[in-house]
Amino acid sequence: MEVLELYSGIGGMHYALKESGIQFKVAASIDINTAANDVYKHNFPNTINFNRNIQCLDSGDITKLAINTILMSPPCQPFTRVGLKKDILDERTDSLLHIIKIIPHIEMLKYILVENVKGFEVSQARNKLVKCIAESGFNYKEFILSPCQFGVPNTRHRYYLIAKKKDRPFCFTNSSLMVIPPKELLNSLPSLYFNKNEGFNQNIVGQSGAICIKDILEENVDETDYLVSDKILQKHARIMDIQTPASSKSCCFTKAYGRYIEGTGSIFCPFSKDTVHNTYLNADNHGDDIEQRVQTLRTLKLRYFTPREIARLMCFPENFQFPKTVTNKQKYRLLGNSINVYVVSRLLKLLKDGIPNT
Template sequence: MPVNVIDNRPIVCLEFFSGIGGLHYGLQQSGTPGKVVMSFDMNENANTVYEHNFGYRPNNKAIDYLELQDIDRHKANCWLLSPPCQPYTRGGKYLDDQDPRARGLIHLLQLLPQLKNTPDYLLLENVMNFENSRSRTMLVTTLGHLGFKVYEFLLSPVQLGIPNSRLRYFLVARREWPRPPSSSAEDSDELEAYDAWVAANKQRTDEYLQRGRDAVYTQWPIDLATGSVPANAADIALEPLASYIDLAANDDPLLLVPEVYILKRKSLEFDIVRTSSPSTSTFTKAYGSKHLIGSGSLLQTKRLDVVENGFKSPERLLDLGLRFFSPKEVALLHHFPYVEGKSQSDAAEDPQGETAVPGYTLNFPSSTTQKQRLQLLGNSLNVKVVAELLKQVLFSDTIR
């Protein structure tokens, strides 16, 4: 099994705020020879889906109550995190680190310097605006002082050719300046080396933070050595939306948008797309409910020659056959390895413990409703974006 060149150990991951496993699927899709040994989440619906597909149930202990031994015992050298986004959104009143939902992330950052098994790699996903938060400053400072090199991104799947807009913040960090060997009070050379390490880390971190948003990459692909965009970046074209559409879903009455949802909205523009449209908007956890504005695109299935957004005249939308995207379609747009009718929770493993091809796939257990599936997907992330960051940045030259 290929190993981490920092200490010749296999890549062993912990997945915090795991949801339905988007980060786990991202690790698999990246081709990185490693495994997730434990996941953590309190959402029992998400944990049911996770267990259905991966074969074990995430630890549902509140992350802000985890103790050092809860983390250290796994001897993980990679952390994957997707903490709650509400503290950094208008809906959450931008409370940032004062929001109770930020406690889990802050607690992990407080534990990080105390761990016996400090990770060498870390990837975190959140909403745009996290880059302006106090939580981000705390995250970058903690990592920087421990000798991590940090890369930050604001990326959307459309930049990878996927017809779905989902701009998100990503932080990728690698421990490039490990702590010197433990020193004793009698060894002045070791003490001096440790003090120099602390000072160098602080200086690098302060200089990085002074760059502010200029430190955040907003283009992809990117040459990290120069910060420039490769000449062939413009060659990335959007895949046709039609290739993600399941036409059989047009006949599903549960996906039709109820007339009452449409007619109650006056003087508002609906996000209506057709199979020929270039892209879709962000799907949120409210998708599939009465909250039609800002929660995701609606698919027009009838009178395709008519282009109408319903602004001031929502009744003109009633004969356009508007429906919600199905959980399958949303999952595919998020690049989950979606299948129907089976689970890969019993996927075969090779002698080294790595999942055999084709690996884990996403399937929803019959106990979950359509509403729950759409909520869970809206709370998730784009697997391909995570996979590319893991492959091109986090593990680009650390695996042999």
């Protein structure tokens, strides 16, 4: 694969290519977010990275790159459940609509992969995309998938599309949307396990037990940097999604994690679910005594997951790094806008070879 990464962000697609095991070369990556580009260049210093608006590209520019694959995760705000859902009326779809217009003119293009939020599948933007690729001579398949379906303890439902030129074999006979991983993707997948030196790995023999939150935790976390504040405990204790070391799930982490509580991701507690439950009951016994309620909840040592822990849940490898100048707030934003590396790697393998790696 000769690849062009559009909306390349912090390099999730690039890592997915590496994880897939297929042969590839990233000819160029493009994003308008300077902070994301800094992270990308920090981890892939030998890959061309353009800090520019994708609407500046034309088919001639892409032809000069001699690519046959486009990977892209366009802005999700026009389609997200917490947004206004303005769809193609949102100017943030302009760059995607621009790419849709030039796809028919990229003669060497053989493979396309698109990632976006759940909700994109019912958008006008999606309709324009699939109409374009079908008329341009591609077979395609759409999915709604989550990492938890692959053994990763994180829920992150996302829309995916893979498309392949019709002169190449494609392992699906129709384009209908799938909401569970297809058998072609799962049948020969080895067991997934986690190694803190390398990240998520596959083992044909398999490991005992499911992957739990304890497996992805950082050691020696300075809790003072991540503890949930008394103000949050006072106002939002009831709506927090609290996960413990034994938990086998976590909520989707968004770019607002660390700034808002509801719907932005899970909170970690180092104790058991029973301890959490009983402590909340004890807090309720204090009635309207807010100080005593907060003091009781404080004993749970509730904290935010660290950026490294979230990166692990999104299946970034352990050698992924942020530049030292990037703040935690920026890390959360950048991770929240990124992809799950493992899920995309399986789809890339399916797209290229028709079967997953074994």
